[in-house]
Amino acid sequence: KTRSTEPYVGLKQGSTGDLVRAVQRALNSENNANLKVDGQFGPITAAALGQFQIARNVEPATEGVMDVLTAVSLKLGLPPTPGRVTELRATVITDNSITVAWEYDAPPHHTHFQVMVRRGGQSADWTNGPITKWHEKTAVINNLNSGESVMIRCRATNPFISNGEF
Numbered sequence: 001k002t003r004s005t006e007p008y009v010g011l012k013q014g015s016t017g018d019l020v021r022a023v024q025r026a027l028n029s030e031n032n033a034n035l036k037v038d039g040q041f042g043p044i045t046a047a048a049l050g051q052f053q054i055a056r057n058v059e060p061a062t063e064g065v066m067d068v069l070t071a072v073s074l075k076l077g078l079p080p081t082p083g084r085v086t087e088l089r090a091t092v093i094t095d096n097s098i099t100v101a102w103e104y105d106a107p108p109h110h111t112h113f114q115v116m117v118r119r120g121g122q123s124a125d126w127t128n129g130p131i132t133k134w135h136e137k138t139a140v141i142n143n144l145n146s147g148e149s150v151m152i153r154c155r156a157t158n159p160f161i162s163n164g165e166f
Contacts, residue, residue, distance in 0.1 A: 005071035005078065012065040015041040023066065026074035027052055082156040085113070091138070095146040101138045102154045115139045118151040126153070 007019055020041045027033040033048040050064040052074070060067040071077060083105040092099035100115065113136070116126045144150060 003077040005068045005076055008066045008071040008076055009068055010066060011041055012062075013041055013043060013046040020045070022076060023049070023074065026076055030074055031055065085154045085156050088152065088154050090152075096144050097140055097142045098144065098150070098152065099138060099140045100152055100154070104137060104156060112157050113137065113139075114155045114157055115141065116153050116155070117141055118153075119148065 008023065011019060011023060017039050021037050021039045023041070024033075024035045024037045024039075024045060027045070027048050028035055028037070031048065031052045033052070035045055035048055046064040049066070049070070052058075053060055053063055053070055056073050058067075058069050058073050060070055085102045086105050087103040089101055090098050091101045102113065104113075118124050118126050139154075141150075141152065
């Protein structure tokens with residue numbers, strides 16, 4: 001699929017038209033919602049969408065409102081590719097923690113940021129997390145040893161496409 005999910009974002013109770021019909025067809029197909037495909041986003045469509053979001057563990061900002069992850073889960077299109085982390089810097093350093101901040105070259109509203117740590121030099125493995133941030137552009141890495149050498153990197157991801165590493 002090459003079509004974008006963006007036109008579906010924000011559809012909610014009271015919305016009407018062809019996009020709503022597409023959502024209703026997708027809910028019928030993916031969740032056996034048995035909705036009337038009439039292009040009217042009423043309380044029954046909103047309830048079916050909320051049930052789908054709960055069943056698929058999609059965590060929208062508002063239950064029953066379309067967002068990118070719900071549209072992708074309904075196979076209505078592809079999510080936007082995440083941008084790239086363009087700068088990563090330490091902002092606070094203590095004996096056992098480092099606070100890092102980063103800049104990002106696209107709006108972060110569809111992006112997770114994953115911070116990874118490499119302890120012990122170039123030959124060591126990168127450890128993923130447990131730091132994953134949604135929307136935020138700072139993280140604290142705890143449990144470091146005083147004087148320990150660490151490398152830190154941050155990656156912009158979404159649940160469906162992964163890139164944007166720095």
